[in-house]
Amino acid sequence: xSLMPPLGLNPLGAVPxxxxxxxxxxxxxxxxxxxxxxxxxxxLAALTFRNYGISTDEExxxxxxxxxxxxxxxxxxxxxxxxxxxxxxxxGLFDLVTALVVPISxxxxxxxxxxxxALVGVLGIAGCWRYARLLAGPRAGFxxxxxxxxxxVYYGAMFNNTKDVPFAAGMVWTLYFATRIIGQxxxxxxxxxxxxxxxLGLTLSIRVGGVLAGFYLAVALALYVVLVAWQxxxxxxxxxxxxxxxxxxxxxxxxxxxxxxFWPWAVQKPLNPLEALRVVSHFPIDIQTLYMGQMxxxxxxxxxxxxxYLGVKLPEAVLLGTLAAVALAALxxxxxxxxxxxxxxxAVRWVPLALAAFLPVILFMLMRPSVYNGIRHxxxxxxxxxxxxxxxxxxxxxxxxxxxxxxxxxxxxxGIAVAVLYAWQLGAMHPNQYVYYNQxxxxxxxxxxxFELDYWGNSQHEALAELVALVERENGGKAPPRQYxxxxxxxxxxxRFELPPWLKLVNGTGLDWRKADFFMAFTQVKQCPxxxxxxxxxxxxxxxxxxxxxxxxxxxxxxIPTE
Numbered sequence: 001x002s003l004m005p006p007l008g009l010n011p012l013g014a015v016p017x018x019x020x021x022x023x024x025x026x027x028x029x030x031x032x033x034x035x036x037x038x039x040x041x042x043x044l045a046a047l048t049f050r051n052y053g054i055s056t057d058e059e060x061x062x063x064x065x066x067x068x069x070x071x072x073x074x075x076x077x078x079x080x081x082x083x084x085x086x087x088x089x090x091x092g093l094f095d096l097v098t099a100l101v102v103p104i105s106x107x108x109x110x111x112x113x114x115x116x117x118a119l120v121g122v123l124g125i126a127g128c129w130r131y132a133r134l135l136a137g138p139r140a141g142f143x144x145x146x147x148x149x150x151x152x153v154y155y156g157a158m159f160n161n162t163k164d165v166p167f168a169a170g171m172v173w174t175l176y177f178a179t180r181i182i183g184q185x186x187x188x189x190x191x192x193x194x195x196x197x198x199x200l201g202l203t204l205s206i207r208v209g210g211v212l213a214g215f216y217l218a219v220a221l222a223l224y225v226v227l228v229a230w231q232x233x234x235x236x237x238x239x240x241x242x243x244x245x246x247x248x249x250x251x252x253x254x255x256x257x258x259x260x261x262f263w264p265w266a267v268q269k270p271l272n273p274l275e276a277l278r279v280v281s282h283f284p285i286d287i288q289t290l291y292m293g294q295m296x297x298x299x300x301x302x303x304x305x306x307x308x309y310l311g312v313k314l315p316e317a318v319l320l321g322t323l324a325a326v327a328l329a330a331l332x333x334x335x336x337x338x339x340x341x342x343x344x345x346x347a348v349r350w351v352p353l354a355l356a357a358f359l360p361v362i363l364f365m366l367m368r369p370s371v372y373n374g375i376r377h378x379x380x381x382x383x384x385x386x387x388x389x390x391x392x393x394x395x396x397x398x399x400x401x402x403x404x405x406x407x408x409x410x411x412x413x414x415g416i417a418v419a420v421l422y423a424w425q426l427g428a429m430h431p432n433q434y435v436y437y438n439q440x441x442x443x444x445x446x447x448x449x450x451f452e453l454d455y456w457g458n459s460q461h462e463a464l465a466e467l468v469a470l471v472e473r474e475n476g477g478k479a480p481p482r483q484y485x486x487x488x489x490x491x492x493x494x495x496r497f498e499l500p501p502w503l504k505l506v507n508g509t510g511l512d513w514r515k516a517d518f519f520m521a522f523t524q525v526k527q528c529p530x531x532x533x534x535x536x537x538x539x540x541x542x543x544x545x546x547x548x549x550x551x552x553x554x555x556x557x558x559x560i561p562t563e
Contacts, residue, residue, distance in 0.1 A: 030138035045118035051431040052159040053461030053494035065095025091205035091263035121158030124169030144390025150422040152436025168380040170203030174213035197251030201258025220351035289372035298372040312441040321389020357384040444543040457491025459540040459547035487516035489528035
């Protein structure tokens, strides 16, 4: 039984691409474009990773990685990682690898983290490409990768969100291998099964929520067996189970072994992963988070918190493309595509993708777990939505080409214009792309005061660099002859490791922070900028919306006593 795409059109389109290229040559061209995109992203990451600030969570995550490394280096006697804050509830894959790499890295420890995270983020975009390509062909693959790369909520997070970006990347690759297994039913190949087990184990080694990927595959396989029973009866269905289950079993111990390596706490007791899932699903934290202009409790968020944030944080093209994919799928159902054998079995391949894009949102609305910082904890739904959007736009492009060459060319030109616009927006926001909001809420200006912006305090890194340059310009390009003090309202981590010798951070030092020479405040907390007076000298903004301000509180030159 062949498994064909259920959305009703040939993956490469009903009409050969313009220029009379064969479909094979056209596919190779789109693949080359996807590889070029990934190469450009790697180069861009290598050139800009130092521009991003240290996020609020990075210090504890970095310590956690060191503690995991100490667990192994001590011969399993140093078990402090298993009691370190709440980090033991998460896998330490990224943090442990970083702890291993930092001693041999030519960069500072947090710079190393940011570069590694950016590369993992590009790997997630590559997974988007391969996943959409598997389902609908090379052009759809390229479009999906481009859509995710141009999503500020993902691209901006690639450099310092060292938990959610690796998890999102792991999930998309796990979905890819799960779909390959489904396409090989009823006799899945060993290579696909082992790759799925490896990808699942690595994803679980970041967050226990990776178990969802296994659930998506199980649902698809169960549906496949049901369809076999529907078509041929129970005997063929039992035959499929006997034939397919044994080849699938090696994925389980492989995933468990990989998880145990990078998350050793999870295997200290048999039920530890379930305990982690229980705790993180309703995390015992209650802070105020901004939603639709109101401060709401993170422990009891509104049911629409996540859908609304997705609706304003994802690019318009991703949202419209996802809706178009749903509409095409509904049209396929209405036309009775599921009634044919190939159509029904073909639909099974799409089950993991549909579940990955929509089930977490539905579960959130039903269970309302703790959440804050917008969609940060649900960033893993962005790649599946980009895949859906890429496939939908590919199908619509095929439809446009069927209307004539010029129509197809106009469709392509419109896509290029949208991509250029998104790229321009992200470039103008650099290095604060993760605060992006789409035009459904009026962009960043419309989101100001209504939704969370620079919750990491990423812009404070740039503000410090400008402050240092300003003071040194005052002194002829050299360090000043005296030491200055700095007080920060926001993420002190973003500045602590970048301070020159002549600038001292007074937060938490016992010194009176209210007497600091300079005051830096991010605007995420409305009260921050008004805590101390002074002359505003620096403003870091995105789309003319202030993210961080710096005030000069030094007395006028005439008031400074001379020796």
